Amino acid sequence: MIAHAGGDALPVVEHPHLLKNYNRAPITIVRGEGVWLIDDRGERYLDLVAGIAVCALGHAHPAIVGAIAAQASTLVHCSNLYFHEPAGELANKIAALTGFDRVFFCNSGTEANEAAIKLARKRAFRLGQTERNVILACRNSFHGRTFGALAATDNPKYQEGFGPLPGGFAFTPLNEIAALEAAIDEKTAAFIVEPVQGESGVIPATREFLEAARGITAERGALLIFDEIQTGMGRMGTLFAFQHFGVGPDAVTVAKALANGLPIGALLVTEEASVALQPGDHGTTFGGSPVPCAAALAHLNLRDRMDLDAHVKEMSALLFAELGSIADEYPERFEKPRGIGLLVGLPVKPPHETKPIVAAALHEHLLVNGAGHNTLRFAPPLIIGENELREGMRRLRRAIAAA
């Protein structure tokens, strides 16, 4: 690998054969333990990124490792032409925990959203409403990088040069109820919304907005889809954000933390909405493979035995307090932190930027990342302890002072 100082403050590393589509930091990670990542020189990094909200129970959790190993030595792959136990058991568990009737498994977040988009359109088609094909999303949304999800992503940075994108996508501002009222009509197949916009800088939806979305979509015959790829699996201090907000969508998309690090995505739907997709309408070779399903099941079973939601709320209060006092100390550099649970953003005031802080944090062996709208994002493993979080904040303060 060739390390070089890029134009940015954070030096990037190039590899001779990997595609250059990522700006990777100049470290090579070889191992993970709880909230720590360890590099090839044995240096330990406190991980407040967690794979971007993936490793909820931390790295190399022994019970999940055990479930993966046991499943890998029994059955690694089974075509979706047949049933296998891990997918069936996981679907039962998800249904019991969420109240959704049916689950479709895939391999990633963007695929879960593709499935949701296809289901919404096919549902309208089956109802004979062929004009109802518009997917309404929010301004500044992020739903993934494949074409359907990308078309629902309101960010020119991700879309530029990839056109033509599929048509039939529209956007409405987050948290503006009157605009939502005007935007949803007889052509709207679904409204898809992130309960907290993660990529665009940790911007929470309001309860009023989500409640209004529930009412308006139901009244006008459109589906309400929550993209919980970043907010799901305990990050809000509830299993899903829809439970935090007390608003019941027709469908929820999940990925990231579901299997605590193995690739899996899921679309959760009500029985009524689920009938849109019939045999042959949609599918995937690897979706819902036995090993990721076993890992996800182990994750959910472990959660049952932990008081994780209370812990997340406690650590969230501490993180908000710490970041709030940093914002008070540096009023010219930061706004007040925002977010819910352990998905928290610290907005940086221009002309200051996140990049020098992320680079200085790396120097302090602290991993944080920059999200949209010039925001430092904190999405630590949910199992982070008080001492680890306080240590992270000490390192962050040093990084801010140095940046």
Ligand SMILES: Cc1ncc(COP(=O)(O)O)c(C=O)c1O
């Ligand atoms: C809200 C949201 N939706 C979709 C995605 C895409 O997920 P994936 O990267 O697994 O395709 C992400 C990833 O960051 C996300 O945060």
